[in-house]
Amino acid sequence: MANDLGVVGVIERLWRYPIKSTGGERLRSAEVDARGLVGGRLYAVRDAEGRFGSGKTTRRFRRMDGLLHLSSRYPGYPRNSPEPGPPELLDPHGKVVADPTAYLRTFLGREDLELAREGEVSHFDQLPLSVLSTATLARIRQEVPDVPVDERRFRPNILVRTPPGTPPFVEDAWIGRTARVGDTLRVEFLRSSERCVMTNQAQQDLPHSPLILRAIAAVHGNRLDALAGIVTPGTARIGDVLELL
Template identity: 35%
Template sequence: MLIGRVERLRRYPVKSLLGEELSAAEVDERGLAGDRGRALLDVETGRVASAKNPRLWAGLLRYSAAVATDGGVAITGPDGCEADEAELSEALGRKLALIAERPPGATVERAVPEEVLAHGIAAEVPVTVNELGRAAPEGGFFDFAPLHLITSSTLAAVGAEAERYRPNLVIRTEGEGFVENAWVGRELTIGPTLRLRVVVPTPRCAVPALRHGPLPRRTEALRIPAERNRLVPLEGMPELPCAGVYAQVLAPGRIEPGDGVRLAGVRPIGVRLN
């Protein structure tokens, strides 16, 4: 059943930096080619730097990354000039190292979203420590699974730009509200061969509310999911504000904007948690 079409493709070569728009993409079990292949490591703590803890790392969203022609990454600062680890370290006030391999048990700090809403983005609020990539193959710096999808219906419901939610695919859909909630546990086919399993709704942290390059802070980008779409992503977790869904790749393929998105039947999820 056709449920929508791919509207946009985006990748984020360095975790928590701004990403780039694509006209086509190859997707395999590790996700969209070149996506989240690198991250910045806080040398002092050994944790991956993430804007999920905005008090420390909101400034990362002033920088952007693109895949370079040699397969590396090119980082651009807010002044439009090339930036390196030294500049990022100075700007963020902590020594950072750009890494291409995920350390065993790599973790990030995540500010509690309700505390951010109550006390503000810059406040020192409680954080949780989360392991990266619990439903992703080895390698890469994914929060959970290797693909993140969001629909135009959800973006309309929250009244916010897709860039704030950092999806790989924006899917143009009919209907109102958070329509992708109904895809969890089901399979999608996109384009000629790509096949996905939607595994969980995407819990939202402080990141959508932050400034993203030229986009100003927008608290509603977190507050509206917190008010209208609180879900339990996995058994044992509390209800959390959600927008979008995570997916695993069952069969690889090449996709581009305009490709049809089709919904298949219910399948066992089989999420790998360890």
């Protein structure tokens, strides 16, 4: 599939995470604006200090183990809507909860939590868009053959199906390049993600394993994916070509 035009693969899966640090929703297509996938990480679990639930503790984030057992989705908002309404929160069995804030307080055992929409402080750890290749995903699977691994551990927005023979960590070659996705979307790859213990954490049918982060550290300096900023908003769809310009 690689050629002189710079085609590196096609979109195999699209993921959006309406509530930061919860499981996401798979989409057939997604609108992408300057902020990223429309509605992505627009909501987060916030504590009394104003920190957002995450897999790590920093100035903006607080580690809240258990969020990955939950998931979130937007229940079918119109394509011409500028922004989806509040997301649904789903429990570990996939059932929609009636009161997300009340449920989160009970589930996480903290009374100072609330589900909050993004305000002046960004919910993003880094850049708007994370892109991961199947070649890289396959290499991580080789490193930990006894541990179930799929892209959910790494929370990309776009999983790109790369052709046979593509080397792992091909994303490194994208850094500093602009790419076209489908007909209109243009992105600029700027750097990769430095991974944290969130990759090890259990979620739904994926068990906890410290081997995941160790493998990434050993084979690729603890970095995985390509992070991009948005140059021209547009639409991403399953089957769209990713072409380096």
